[in-house]
Structures are given as structure tokens and as C-alpha cells.
Amino acid sequence: MKDAKNKPLRLxxxxxxxxxxxxxxxxxxxxxxxxxxxxxxxxxFGRKTPNDPRPTEEVLRLAKEFIDEYYQSIKRxxxxxxxxxxxxxxxxIEKNGNTYDLTQTELVYGAKLAWRNAxxxxxxxxxxxxxxxxxxxxTTASGMFEAICTHVKYATNKGNIRSAxxxxxxxxxxxxxxxxxxxxxxxxxxxxxxxxxxxxxxLNVEFTELCTQLGWKSQKTRWDILPLxxxxxxxxxxxxxxxxxxxxxxxxxxxxFDWFKELGxxxxxxxxxxxxxFDCGGLLFPAAPFNGWYMGTExxxxxxxxxQRYNMLETVxxxxxxxxxxxxxxxxxxxxxxxxxxxxxxxxxxxITIVDHHTAAETFMKHYENEQKLRGGCPAxxxxxxxxMSGSVTPVFxxxxxxxxxxxxxxxQEPAWKTHVWKKNKDRDSASRTSVRKPKRKxxxxxxxxxxxxxxxxxxxxxxxxxxxxxxxxxxxxxSEMYAKQLCEIFGHTFNAQVYCMDxxxxxxxxxxxxxxxxxxxxxxxDPPENGEKFAKTLYAMKTSGATTGAAQSxxxxxxxxxxxxxxxxxxxxxxxxxxxxxxxxxxxQCSWSNSDIMSENDMGALSNVRFAVFSLGSSAYPNFCAxxxxxxxxxxxxxxxxxxDLTCGDELAGQxxxxxxxxxxxxxxxxxxxxxxxxxxxxxxxxxxxxxxVPKSVDVKLVPAPSATADDEGLARAHNKxxxxxxIVASINLHxxxx
Numbered sequence: 001m002k003d004a005k006n007k008p009l010r011l012x013x014x015x016x017x018x019x020x021x022x023x024x025x026x027x028x029x030x031x032x033x034x035x036x037x038x039x040x041x042x043x044x045f046g047r048k049t050p051n052d053p054r055p056t057e058e059v060l061r062l063a064k065e066f067i068d069e070y071y072q073s074i075k076r077x078x079x080x081x082x083x084x085x086x087x088x089x090x091x092x093i094e095k096n097g098n099t100y101d102l103t104q105t106e107l108v109y110g111a112k113l114a115w116r117n118a119x120x121x122x123x124x125x126x127x128x129x130x131x132x133x134x135x136x137x138x139t140t141a142s143g144m145f146e147a148i149c150t151h152v153k154y155a156t157n158k159g160n161i162r163s164a165x166x167x168x169x170x171x172x173x174x175x176x177x178x179x180x181x182x183x184x185x186x187x188x189x190x191x192x193x194x195x196x197x198x199x200x201x202x203l204n205v206e207f208t209e210l211c212t213q214l215g216w217k218s219q220k221t222r223w224d225i226l227p228l229x230x231x232x233x234x235x236x237x238x239x240x241x242x243x244x245x246x247x248x249x250x251x252x253x254x255x256x257f258d259w260f261k262e263l264g265x266x267x268x269x270x271x272x273x274x275x276x277x278f279d280c281g282g283l284l285f286p287a288a289p290f291n292g293w294y295m296g297t298e299x300x301x302x303x304x305x306x307x308q309r310y311n312m313l314e315t316v317x318x319x320x321x322x323x324x325x326x327x328x329x330x331x332x333x334x335x336x337x338x339x340x341x342x343x344x345x346x347x348x349x350x351x352i353t354i355v356d357h358h359t360a361a362e363t364f365m366k367h368y369e370n371e372q373k374l375r376g377g378c379p380a381x382x383x384x385x386x387x388x389m390s391g392s393v394t395p396v397f398x399x400x401x402x403x404x405x406x407x408x409x410x411x412x413q414e415p416a417w418k419t420h421v422w423k424k425n426k427d428r429d430s431a432s433r434t435s436v437r438k439p440k441r442k443x444x445x446x447x448x449x450x451x452x453x454x455x456x457x458x459x460x461x462x463x464x465x466x467x468x469x470x471x472x473x474x475x476x477x478x479x480s481e482m483y484a485k486q487l488c489e490i491f492g493h494t495f496n497a498q499v500y501c502m503d504x505x506x507x508x509x510x511x512x513x514x515x516x517x518x519x520x521x522x523x524x525x526x527d528p529p530e531n532g533e534k535f536a537k538t539l540y541a542m543k544t545s546g547a548t549t550g551a552a553q554s555x556x557x558x559x560x561x562x563x564x565x566x567x568x569x570x571x572x573x574x575x576x577x578x579x580x581x582x583x584x585x586x587x588x589x590q591c592s593w594s595n596s597d598i599m600s601e602n603d604m605g606a607l608s609n610v611r612f613a614v615f616s617l618g619s620s621a622y623p624n625f626c627a628x629x630x631x632x633x634x635x636x637x638x639x640x641x642x643x644x645x646d647l648t649c650g651d652e653l654a655g656q657x658x659x660x661x662x663x664x665x666x667x668x669x670x671x672x673x674x675x676x677x678x679x680x681x682x683x684x685x686x687x688x689x690x691x692x693x694x695v696p697k698s699v700d701v702k703l704v705p706a707p708s709a710t711a712d713d714e715g716l717a718r719a720h721n722k723x724x725x726x727x728x729i730v731a732s733i734n735l736h737x738x739x740x
Contacts, residue, residue: 009377015398022402024377029065030405041403042383049277049284049411051419053174059098062282062407063089070109074508093282099172101136102281104468108132108512110280111165114408115290120384122360122396123292125367129609130290131155131164131514133467138168141230141238144178148185148228148289149246153676155291156248156270161353165290169233170283178287179416181229181237182207185272185289186247189224200224202308210417214239223249223266231416236423250350254342259319265312267299267343269352275415280408290410293353295360300340301388312339336389357387361394368399379404467675469495470513474502474520474532474628476718480617484519487664491517493686494668494677502535513610515671516641518632521617526624528631536628539635542606605640611674612636613644613667615660620651644670 008021033046040046054062067089071082092100102110116127131154135147151166168178190198190205198205200222208218211227216239218224225247231237248269254260271294278288304312317324317335324331347354364385371378380401391397469491473484484499491497495515502520510516523529528536614636616629626649633647648663650656668686672678710718717724 009402011400011402013399015395020372022372022377024371024375024379024406025402025404027406028379028404029407030409032403032405041381045412047405047412049279049413051174051177051414053098053171054282054284056093056098059100059282060090060093063093063100066106066110066281066408070106073109076508099170099283102283104134105509105512106281107134107136107167110408111167111278111288111290114278114280114410115163117379117406117409119379119381119403119405121292122295122364122385122387123355125363125370126163126292128511129163131162131609133164133166135166135168136170138178139232141232141235142240144168144180144230144232144287145228145240148180148230149243150676151289151291152185152242152246152270152272154674155272156246159248159269159350159352161270161291161293163290163292165278165288167278167285168287170285175421176234177231177416178233179231179237179420180274180287180289181210181231181416182226183273183275183415185228185274185291186242186268186270187226188222189218189220189226191220201303201310207415207417211239216241222264225268229416231420234421234423237416237420248352250346250352252342252346253349254338255345257319257338257342260316260342263312263315263319265304265310265342267303269294269347271298273410275413277411277413278408279411286413288410293355294347295355295357295387296340296344296347297357297388300343301336304343305336305339340389357390358394361387361396365395365399377402379406467495467514467677469497469515469517469671470505470509471497471499471517471519472502472505472535473499473518474529474535476521476523476529480519480521480529483615483617483660484517487517487519490664490668490686491671494672495675501531503531505535507535507538510610511606514675515644516610516612516636517667518612518614518629518636519617520614520629520632522622522624522626522628525622526627528628532628532632536632536635539632539639543635543638605638607636608640608642610636610641611644611671612641613663614647615663616647616649617656618649618651620653625649625651644674 006026008023009025010019010021012019030047033040033043064086067082067086068077071077071079071085076082089100111132112127112130115121115130116124118124133147133151133154135144138144138147147166147168151164155162155164171177187204187207188201189208189211190200190202191208192198192205199220200208204226208226211229212218214229214237216227225242227239227241229237229239249266250269252260252263252265252267270291272289272291274287274289276288276290278285302309304310313332313335314324316339317331320335320338322331322334323329344354344356368378368380378401381403382396382399382401385396385401387394387396471484471488471491473480475481481501488497488499520532521529612633614629614633616626616633618626618629629649630647633643637643645663645666648659650659650663713724713726
């Protein structure tokens with residue numbers, strides 16, 4: 001059986017008559033749902049993670065596998081850093097039983113890899129662009145609600161949907177779990193009427209009844225957003241109503257049928273799964289809500305079209321004048337197409353991210369091809385990958401796939417209300433415990449805002465500081481360092497700001513950064529400062545090799561670029577921030593970023609999930625003004641980074657300090673907007689710090705004697721960042737002749 005497991009699987013594409021071999025399946029770490037005689041891949045929930053904590057031995061084994069995999073990915077396998085990290089993890093597990101702390105970089109790596117391993121997801125081409133919100137420090141249900149609100153605001157992004165995940169504390173003993181009771185963060189309630197009919201979404205009837213028993217009251221319409229039901233540290237659940245302004249909704253219309261608006265159909269724009277468990281490094285995270293963006297058929301074919309959901313096919317068909325008694329007329333198919341046309345049209349009309357199933361299928365095939373080259377395989381569940389309509393006209397239908405399971409992963413688990421042990425009314429008999437108790441306290445958003453305003457602000461500060469802002473500088477004179485530290489103080493009001501000299505920064509971490517700010521000078525005739533040269537060379541190696549930071553570092557020794565080449569490349573035109581072009585669906589133009597671009601691999605560079613901004617110091621007296629800063633800005637962009645603002649050059653001959661202050665204010669404001677950090681008090685504090693701090697004025701500068709004289713060659717070498725040698729003059733000859 002071992003030989004059979006390691007044998008490559010031959011997979012055929014019947015439309016192109018091509019073949020590929022899957023080697024990755026030999027690394028599968030979990031048993032599938034199928035037996036030797038029975039295939040169970042069509043089961044909706046074939047695999048579920050039990051609620052029990054893992055044994056210490058299993059945690060040790062899985063932690064070792066994950067730590068090894070992480071350090072292999074950054075090309076530091078069996079390095080001193082790797083071995084020291086494993087000693088630390090092993091000691092922590094043996095001391096604390098079955099838990100340890102992942103570093104933030106390990107957590108980000110694991111969350112992205114889990115998406116990459118998700119065999120049922122068709123949109124994995126964007127796996128490296130997942131934004132990870134580390135919420136492991138949260139201790140209360142209200143804290144969970146605040147974190148999820150931040151997540152929703154960030155991901156919604158005024159319609160330009162961004163993929164994100166929020167990760168709450170891991171399981172310890174199984175009795176103190178953090179859980180989101182909703183299967184999705186946003187969903188519509190369902191109400192069973194006396195005549196047996198259902199108002200709203202039939203999928204959520206049971207959960208809606210639970211919310212009602214907890215004390216939630218609704219208007220019982222078709223489109224009531226259910227409250228968030230959250231439990232922290234094993235305590236009984238609390239419910240929270242979503243602020244209306246936070247839920248972006250699309251009301252559906254049709255490009256050809258005016259009557260379609262009269263149906264009153266609508267849907268929320270953010271598909272956020274919240275009932276699954278994140279399995280990473282031996283740790284289990286029962287609360288890890290994540291989101292992507294909608295594929296049109298998820299709403300049009302499944303949510304609105306399925307018989308067990310809103311069941312709108314017959315209604316649409318009758319409006320179209322179709323004979324619903326004769327299946328030969330394909331009335332269901334025709335109604336289904338128009339329903340999906342309306343969904344895509346309405347999303348695009350409002351410039352909201354969505355992808356059609358044809359584009360999704362084509363980009364998955366590109367991802368599938370990439371994975372064959374990079375990993376030797378791609379786990380894929382054909383039953384889920386093939387779209388729910390027009391399957392055979394999409395390329396994924398004709399591709400053989402292999403379903404297997406790798407860690408890290410996202411796993412199904414039992415709903416929280418079926419496993420929760422209630423703390424209140426414990427004296428009641430076990431039979432009565434199957435019904436939900438109504439907590440004595442009710443929680444609504446407005447009440448929480450009034451009751452815990454002060455603590456919410458404190459929590460908001462704690463949450464925002466978990467979003468890291470990395471500030472890098474390179475300098476010869478110390479001015480860039482001074483600006484960088486000033487910038488760190490400003491961003492420290494809302495971010496976890498850390499400042500590093502480029503020489504001291506471990507560039508392995510740059511792929512997993514959320515925000516990178518660069519403050520650098522240019523030395524001499526367009527050269528980099530000495531403490532920025534290695535950083536620039538590694539970035540260039542990443543660009544030319546198309547590799548990760550680890551691979552780029554390993555190949556850096558063979559990279560012998562001249563500094564003049566750096567200066568030449570710094571002249572590359574600086575791009576503009578990644579902003580979606582205006583689109584008019586009414587005029588027949590498709591919204592570019594709401595469809596194909598969201599599934600494109602064109603922006604899938606090594607730094608595709610990094611936002612950055614560069615402030616370059618220099619003097620216009622030199623011909624290569626701010627050349628090194630321009631070069632770094634260009635490299636970060638070409639590696640897939642997203643500019644917060646265009647490159648800003650500070651001229652020491654023309655108000656450099658004022659230019660820095662304006663740039664810092666703009667970057668701080670946009671950074672807060674990007675990560676949905678809108679604490680007014682923090683903004684005022686940062687603005688005050690910006691005004692108070694500054695580079696010393698000329699009147700404050702005091703000249704002091706040098707402690708010792710510097711040799712001419714040493715001083716010239718330092719001034720020009722070049723090696724200078726003293727040599728005696730043997731002879732002096734006038735090449736133009738004695739009379740010249």
C-alpha cells in the first residue's frame with residue numbers, strides 16, 4: 001500500500017487530450033472519506049473534526065511537520081534559526097500539554113497555505129493575497145464582535161471585496177473554545193409559518209429559532225440579517241446585531257426585463273464562512289471566519305435557484321411567459337440563465353466584486369497548471385470545482401482531478417449549538433438541556449456602544465496594534481533614520497509599528513507583511529546607502545528569479561549587479577496606485593476589477609499582499625536625484641506590492657521636512673482607511689505628534705570639532721561610498737604636448 005500511495009497519479013484532460021502526473025498526493029496527511037469499496041466524495045459533510053483536544057503526542061508530530069515545512073519554504077531548513085525554533089516549540093508543548101504559540105509569520109503562512117490546500121475551492125489562484133487578522137488575544141464575546149466588525153469593514157471595502165481571515169484563540173482542553181455559532185457571518189433569517197411555508201431563507205430556520213430563543217427580535221421579512229452569536233472561552237453565547245450601514249447589499253435588476261425589479265430580490269455582497277475550523281501546526285482554531293468573493297452561480301443558481309432555498313426558478317419562468325408544465329421547453333434552464341444574468345449585471349452595475357463561473361473555471365485551470373509546476377500536484381474535488389450550471393462548457397468539467405487532504409486546512413465541525421455545554425441552569429435534567437436557554441442579559445450594538453464605550457476604545461487600540469506596520473530605512477548621515485523613527489511614533493498610535501535598518505531586517509518576513517513603509521536616502525551619484533545595498537540586491541533577485549524571498553536569498557551570492565545598473569533601473573517610470581478603472585455597465589462595459597481581474601494572476605507577485613509607500617531623500621543638486629528610493633519603489637511594485645501613495649521625493653534644497661510631513665500624514669490616513677482603523681482619538685494624537693515632531697532646524701544645529709582627524713582616503717571612501725586608494729604619482733605627462 002505504501003508503494004501505491006507514493007506512485008504518481010496520471011490525470012487526463014479530455015478536452016485537450018493532455019496528461020499530467022500528481023506527485024503531491026503522496027504527502028497527504030489525513031484519511032479521506034472513501035473506503036476501498038465505496039466513494040463518498042459527494043457527501044456534503046463527509047469529514048468533521050471532533051471537539052476533543054488533541055493528544056500531546058499528536059500535537060508534537062503535527063507541530064514538527066509544520067515547522068519543518070515552514071522553514072523549508074523560506075530555504076532555512078535545518079538552519080540554526082530552525083533548530084532553535086523547534087526546541088522552543090517542543091519545550092512549550094511538553095510544559096503546557098497540547099498547545100504552543102505560533103509566531104505571527106507562521107500563522108500567516110499557515111492560513112494562506114490552508115486556502116491553497118482547500119480542495120473544494122475554485123478561486124485558489126489568489127491564495128497568497130489573503131489578509132490575516134490575528135485576534136488570538138481576544139478574551140470576550142464583545143471583543144470577538146469588534147474584531148469581526150473590523151474584518152467585515154476591511155473585506156467589504158466599499159464593494160472592492162478583499163479576502164481576509166480573522167483567527168481567534170486556539171482550542172486548549174475542549175471546554176474553553178471560542179466559537180462563531182453562525183455558519184456564515186452574514187446570512188438571512190428563515191421563519192416557519194403556520195401553514196408550513198417559510199419566509200426568508202429555509203437554510204437558516206433552525207438557527208433563526210435559536211436566535212429568537214436567545215432574545216433576538218426581528219421583523220420577520222425575507223431579508224432579515226441574522227445577528228452574530230458568539231461564545232468566548234467556553235462561556236454561554238451572546239448575540240450582537242450588525243449595524244445596518246456595515247452590510248453592503250445589492251438589489252437585483254435585469255438588463256432586458258424591467259419586471260425583474262418587482263421580484264424584490266437582493267443579496268449581501270460578502271460571502272464569509274464562519275463555522276469552519278482552522279487546523280494548523282497541530283493547533284485547532286474553532287473560530288476562524290474567512291471570506292473570498294462571490295461567484296455568480298453561488299447566488300443565482302444555489303441561493304436563489306435551489307428548491308430548498310428561495311426557489312425562484314418557477315417565479316422567474318412564469319414572468320418570462322414560459323410553459324412550466326413542459327420540461328422539454330427547458331424552462332428551468334432558461335430561467336436559471338436569466339437569474340444568473342441578473343445577479344452578474346446587478347453586481348457590476350454597482351461596481352461590486354463578483355466573478356462569473358466561466359472566468360472562475362478558466363483561472364482555476366491556470367492555477368491547476370501552476371501548482372503542477374510548483375508542487376507537483378493540486379488537490380481538487382471535482383464535484384465542488386465544477387460550477388452548478390453549464391458544467392460541460394467549462395474547462396474544469398473535462399479535467400480529471402484527485403481529491404486528497406493536506407494540512408494546514410479548513411475543516412468542517414459540528415455546529416456550536418449542538419455541542420455547547422451550557423453554564424446556566426445546570427440543575428435541569430439532561431433532557432431539557434437540548435433546548436436553548438435564554439441568557440438574562442441581552443446584547444445589542446447600541447447598548448454595547450453605550451455601556452462599554454471606554455473599554456471598546458481600549459480594545460480597539462489593542463486590536464489595531466495587532467496590524468503590523470514595518471518601517472525600513474537606509475541612511476549614511478542618519479537623517480533617514482530620524483524620519484523613520486518619527487514615522488514609527490506616528491503609526492504607533494494605531495498600528496503595531498516597528499522600525500528596522502534595511503541591513504538588520506530579515507527579508508524572509510516581507511512576503512507576510514501587511515504594510516511596509518520605506519524611508520531611504522540616495523548616496524553620492526545615485527548609489528544606495530551602504531546599509532541598504534543588500535536589501536536592494538535581494539529584492540532584485542526576487543524579481544529576476546520569480547522566487548520567494550528564501551530562494552532569492554539563496555541565489556544572491558551569484559548576483560553581481562553594479563551600482564550603476566541600480567541607478568539605471570531607478571529611472572523606470574513609477575506606476576500609479578492600483579485603482580480600478582471607471583466602468584459603466586449600462587454602456588455595455590464590464591467592470592474590470594469586479595470580474596476577471598480579481599481572478600487574474602497578473603498581480604500575483606511575491607509581495608502581492610503587501611501595501612507599501614516610499615519616501616526618498618535626496619538633493620536636486622545631483623543628477624540622479626533620489627535614484628535609490630525610486631529604484632526600491634519600482635522593485636516593490638514589480639514584485640506585486642500595492643502602493644498606498646505614489647513615491648514622494650524630499651529635496652533637501654527645497655523644504656524636505658515639509659514634504660515628509662505631508663507624505664507622512666497622507667500615508668497614515670490612507671493606511672488607517674485601508675485597514676479600517678477609524679479611531680478619531682488616535683487620529684488626533686497622531687496628527688498632534690506629526691506637528692510636534694520634526695527634523696531639527698538649521699538654527700538648532702551646533703557644529704562641534706571632530707574627535708579625531710580622518711585619513712583622506714577613508715573620508716573620500718565614506719563620502720562617495722566607493723573604495724579609494726592612495727598611490728604615489730610616478731610621472732606626469734601632458735598628452736596634448738608641451739605647448740598645449
